[in-house]
Amino acid sequence: MRTPFIGAHSVTRSTNLADAQCINLFPEIVETKNGKDVGALYMAPGLDLLGTVGSGPIRGLHTVGNTLYAVSGGACYSVNTAFSPTTIGSIGTSIGPVSLINNTTQLAFFDGVNGYLVASGVLSTISLPAAGPVKATYQDGFGLVNSDGTNNFYQSNLNDLSTWNALNFSSATTKADNIVAIAECRQSIFVIKQTNTEVWIDAGLAGFAFQKLQGVFMEVGCVAGFSVARAGEELLWLSSNTQGQGVVVMTQGFQLRRVSTHSIENIIAGYSTISDAIAYVYQQEGHVFYVLTFPSANATWVYDVTSSAFIGSPVWHQRAAFLNGAFNRHWGNAFALFNGKLVVGDYLTGNLYGFNLSTATDNSSKRKWLRSWRALAKPSEEPVTFSSLRIDMQTGINVPAG
Secondary structure, eight states: OOOOOSOOOEEOSSTTTOEEOEESEEEEEOTTSOSSSSEEEEEOOEEEEEEEOSSSOEEEEEEETTEEEEEETTEEEEEOTTOOEEEEEEOSOOSSOOEEEEOSSEEEEEOSSOEEEEETTEEEEEOOSSSOEEEEEEETTEEEEEETTSSEEEEOBTTBTTOOOTTSEEEOOSSSOOEEEEEEETTEEEEEESSOEEEEEEOOOSSSOEEEEEEEEESOEESOGGGOEEETTEEEEEEEETTEEEEEEEEETTEEEEOOOHHHHHHHHTOSOOTTOEEEEEEETTEEEEEEEETTTTEEEEEEHHHHHHHTSOOEEEOEEEETTEEEEOSEEEEEEETTEEEEEESSSSEEEEEETTOOSBTTBOOOOEEOOOSSSSOOSSOOOOSOOOOOOOOOTTOOOO
16 A cells, blocks of 8 residues: 655645645655656755854845845845855844845845945945835836835936935825835836735836836735745745735736645634745755745745646645754745855854755754655545555765764
8 A cells, every 4th residue: 555655745724634744855756757656755955054144144145246245134244255254334224134136336225224235345325215115126227116104116217226316206006005015027027015916117218217017917915025036937925915815826927826725824824923924936956946934933834836837736845943842944034046056044143054955954953854644645434554654765865984
């Protein structure tokens, strides 16, 4: 008798129906369909320490050429390819995610209170026409940033992230709610509000260059601005609308589709706070992962975009640090591809780590993996006794000599 050991995380409201946990493991299917089985569960990547930047937490990472920029605690740093940091300057906040963009000569970032510019290694404050800059994006030489608690978003001067004309702004007014995030994708600007989403394009207009794309409108918004992340040519985020919230959606052109499962949605519904959710996307060995962390709930969930497309149904797993005898949120707080490495920043310290599928620890700390599943693919009407269980497992990986 075969048992459904390989699979995604799926714990339903009734655990008698489905009780399949998958923590720090992800399924990979044999695409050629000629393997010894349909697939396997692989270890989620461990963490190799690359360097330490400031006191932490790492609030944002952004790569510009051969330099990695990091916002750690209350300061901004540049990091070279040897992962040696240089302090650029201090900022006015020390916690919370930041949004970073760049052009060919300037880096700008926004912390929900102020905007900051890095040019020629010097940090300065950007004079913005509105308070509370939150999420920023960049297209065609323009920086764009939304103002917290409003439906307004602002545009920088062309090829100049230091100058933001007070008259160069517009409002997303299809419905009377506020902008939560803005993101560039498919040469378009997705203006994601609390209950709906508009799409804008660069129309080359005088002053504010962008205009709303008529006929394109989505009746789904976002509950957590920093949950928005781009995977290739699509965006993912934690959604909300006038009917409810807590469903993860993914764009499909200018449409949206649900990619979370009832299992994941049931878990999210149990969190007291979800508006602080943050996310990033990375790709490793062909798997594109959307990593969604709930800081207040101390939990991280990962959607495997690649396996989901191959299988035809959503594939999720939990990613967790093992601390004090319990699973906690994953260490990763921000991500950037830099110097050929998949770099994540620590949510507690200033450590930078590299994802490594061959590393069985998190910065030399022990890790734990968990897989639970229903013994039978279909429930039996009669009691079944199992006298043995055989799992085909590759063992002895990274065991020290002797």
